[in-house]
Amino acid sequence: MSVAAPSLSSGGFRITASLLAVSDAVAAILLAADLLVVCVSVLLRFLFNAPVEWADDVARGLMVGSSFFGAASALARAENLGVAFFIDMLPSDVRRVVDSIGALLVTIISAYVAFNAIHMGWLTTGQTSGSGLPLEWTFYPMGGGALFMTVFALEIFLGRPVRDMIAGILATGLIVAFYLGWDFLAPDTVPSSGTLMLIGFFITLFGGLPIGFALALAALIFIWVEGTLPCVIFAQQMARGIDNFVLLAIPFFILVGYLMEANGMSVRLIELLQRAVGRMRGGLNVVMVMSMVLFSGISGSKMADVAAVGSVLIPAARRSKQNPGGAVALLAASAVMAEAIPPCINLIILGFVANLSIGGLFVAGLLPAGLMALALIVLSIILGKRPEPADEAEPRPPVSGLWSGALASFGLIFMIFFGFKSGFATATEISAFAVVYALVVGAIVFRELSFKTAAHSFVQSATRSGLVLFIVAAAQSLAFVLTLQQVPHAVGDLMLALSGSHGVWLFMLLSIVVLIVMGSVLEGAAALIIFGPLLMPVAVKLGIDPLHFGVVLVVAMGIGLFAPPLGLGLYGACLIGNVPIEQTVKPIMGYLGLLLLCLLVIAFVPAISTALPRAFGY
Incomplete structure (x- = not known):
């Protein structure tokens, strides 16, 4: 399930190439703004004994946004790390189908992150952090970066041959249908949500899915199968994972x-x-x-x-x-x-x-x-x-x-x-x-x-x-x-x-x-x-x-x-x-x-x- 990006320089991908430039710029600008906020707050505290109460909250929010836009750019350039050792041994036809499944899963996961991050931003509208800053300032940039990620992932999937795309969709659909049918006909024999989570994690990890997406999918499998947790908890926990000044x-x-x-x-x-x-x-x-x-x-x-x-x-x-x-x-x-x-x-x-x-x-x-x-x-x-002795001519x-x-x-x-x-x-x-x-x-x-x-x-x-x-x-x-x-x-x-x-x-x-x-x-x-x-x-x-x-x-x-x-x-x-x-x-x-x-x-x-x-x- 490795994910290889098509060339963004070809004519068919000019729009996505422009979006990549925007994603790069936004990630870099947010990082530069973060640098400015941190340096100014330290100098004000040290030189004038005037700490800026909102500096930490702003710095964390900027980091979350920069991280997701940066991750989107990395996805567009196919820089995500994944375990390719096992899928490299597969026959080429099987490898192409596995790659298509991986590209489809990355698209689904990215879209799910984007939707729930934006939804979480809407739910927290009107709420403020300890320093009085709006909470949605963290979730909307995260959702924006995940939207870019979704577009890039979709382009990677659509850049594959039609036959491979159809095979990937059918294979994914059959896996989901098999689980739903099993759960309907013999619910007592279905493995627990935790077991399915671990099985899904190791299969996708060794199938070449980028590590970050394999981890996210494992958590999503548990949430989907368990059925008792609100979907926005996924985006909330992802934001919480990096919403820290350290x-x-x-x-x-x-x-x-x-x-x-x-x-x-x-x-x-x-x-x-x-x-x-x-x-x-x-x-x-x-x-x-x-x-x-x-x-x-x-x-x-x-x-x-x-x-x-x-x-x-x-x-x-x-x-x-x-x-x-x-x-x-x-x-x-x-x-x-x-x-x-x-x-x-x-x-x-x-x-x-x-x-x-x-x-x-x-x-x-x-x-x-x-x-x-x-x-x-x-x-x-x-x-x-x-x-x-070295060549001294140089x-x-x-x-x-x-x-x-x-x-x-x-x-x-x-x-x-x-x-x-x-x-x-x-x-x-x-x-x-x-x-x-x-x-x-x-x-x-x-x-x-x-x-x-x-x-x-x-x-x-x-x-x-x-x-x-x-x-x-x-x-x-x-x-x-x-x-x-x-x-x-x-x-x-x-x-x-x-x-x-x-x-x-x-x-x-x-x-x-x-x-x-x-x-x-x-x-x-x-x-x-x-x-x-x-x-x-x-x-x-x-x-x-x-x-x-x-x-x-x-x-x-x-x-x-x-x-x-x-x-x-x-x-x-x-x-x-x-x-x-x-x-x-x-x-x-x-x-x-x-x-x-x-x-x-x-x-x-x-x-x-x-x-x-x-x-x-x-």
């Missing part, structure tokens, strides 16, 4: 990553690292690990980091006659390590859903990340070869010019950590000022950031964060349904019973296995949103430090995210490096084995995660 750090940190790439900071920093250690044994691989360490301390998006580092170093690996599959594998393994380096988006999401200190999680991840980075560097030196920039990029990068890292420690601002507010810093450095210091490239960075970050936050919103709707079914309580009792009879070590091992498996099947954010709130209360009851356990969960999820054959992060790294996944399987398994050993050390030596938080007062 999550605004996600689009801002993603924006920082894109601006760094656009303003030349990324290239300068990587080139300086190559000059410093690139000539040693395994030097290029050491540069790759160190680059991921530094970039992850600036940008919260791991795929943005992979793109920035991989776009420079994978071609360099090819020029030095290294195996590009091995280089991509190390790049992916470095991204796993970087999951523990602040300001990682998944640390922010886990802190939000598990009600943990985000600053505490950031500090707790530093030493575990350092351990994994050191292990990868040592392995790179042991297995690496001394590079051949002009190289002077070292003095490279230091400016390095200093600017370290300045950004210092600002992020100083902001947390000083208490000057929250994670979201710091991320906003990090964006301003990247804009100023690119436009004034380096003079490489034009208005056009900055605008393009805003569009890219709105689209990428829309992808992430749509998954977060859909996962919240599913988490709400799971809570209604008391699944968290059942899981907690089971894990406590197992740990009570076998010890805390078994709970820790089971948690690692669950997050690795689900991190491989799901996108990382979805796995943490569903399983973080389930496992964290059990860990606290067993006496495990929540910050320590949070780092273990995030790293385990990262291993799953980049593990073959399902890991979506590995597919992304292979796309960036232009390498078939088959070439990366053998080397990535070695790197992931090393990281798993590091994770077990981190899990069973809590001081690695808790020493710094205690020293900093978390």
Whole structure:
């Protein structure tokens, strides 16, 4: 059920191409407005002791709108993540029908979100938030973005051959008719709504339906089959999933990553690292690990980091006659390590859903990340070869010019950590000022950031964060349904019973296995949103430090995210490096084995995660 978009440049799709331009513009403008609101409110509070009471409500509403318009743009460009491993093995005729079913389901889900979001806006007309702002300001932009999403999804479906469209409609209709007939003839034998929800989720997930839509459909199956919940509860829960000021750090940190790439900071920093250690044994691989360490301390998006580092170093690996599959594998393994380096988006999401200190999680991840980075560097030196003499015919920039990029990068890292420690601002507010810093450095210091490239960075970050936050919103709707079914309580009792009879070590091992498996099947954010709130209360009851356990969960999820054959992060790294996944399987398994050993050390030596938080007062 993968969804591939037809070309928007062809004549038949000019109207949709215009709508895509509008969607991009609206998402980027709302994100820019959000940035302005956050920065102005912080400055007024800090300089004049005049907090703006409505700033948080406005910022959250703008984020919801920007997220759904960004998700619509991502759908139009077929950037949604899905598990394609299984459907790739199907015969071509069957694959086309499955794809048509997926495109039809995406259209139905998008339309359902749009209708109920607009209906929810109408129902809340006249109601106000705590600061006095109208509640419908959240739901109408969400509905507008979902309407654009519906149009793009419908175009994708209609862009398929007529025969495939008819087959998709008939197949979907037969499935629905089969259920209705079964429920009419033998209602006592029909599986429960919860069972049907899980069956629908796994079938559509392994059928290639984008992860956000598979999560949303699972919640909708429960609502439709149960028949007792109002339909607007679905839109309400999706909005609630991302209507939080903390999550605004996600689009801002993603924006920082894109601006760094656009303003030349990324290239300068990587080139300086190559000059410093690139000539040693395994030097290029050491540069790759160190680059991921530094970039992850600036940008919260791991795929943005992979793109920035991989776009420079994978071609360099090819020029030095290294195996590009091995280089991509190390790049992916470095991204796993970087999951523990602040300001990682998944640390922010886990802190939000598990009600943990985000600053505490950031500090707790530093030493575990350092351990994994050191292990990868040592392995790179042991297995690496001394590079051949480089071709000096290609002009190289002077070292003095490279230091400016390095200093600017370290300045950004210092600002992020100083902001947390000083208490000057929250994670979201710091991320906003990090964006301003990247804009100023690119436009004034380096003079490489034009208005056009900055605008393009805003569009890219709105689209990428829309992808992430749509998954977060859909996962919240599913988490709400799971809570209604008391699944968290059942899981907690089971894990406590197992740990009570076998010890805390078994709970820790089971948690690692669950997050690795689900991190491989799901996108990382979805796995943490569903399983973080389930496992964290059990860990606290067993006496495990929540910050320590949070780092273990995030790293385990990262291993799953980049593990073959399902890991979506590995597919992304292979796309960036232009390498078939088959070439990366053998080397990535070695790197992931090393990281798993590091994770077990981190899990069973809590001081690695808790020493710094205690020293900093978390």
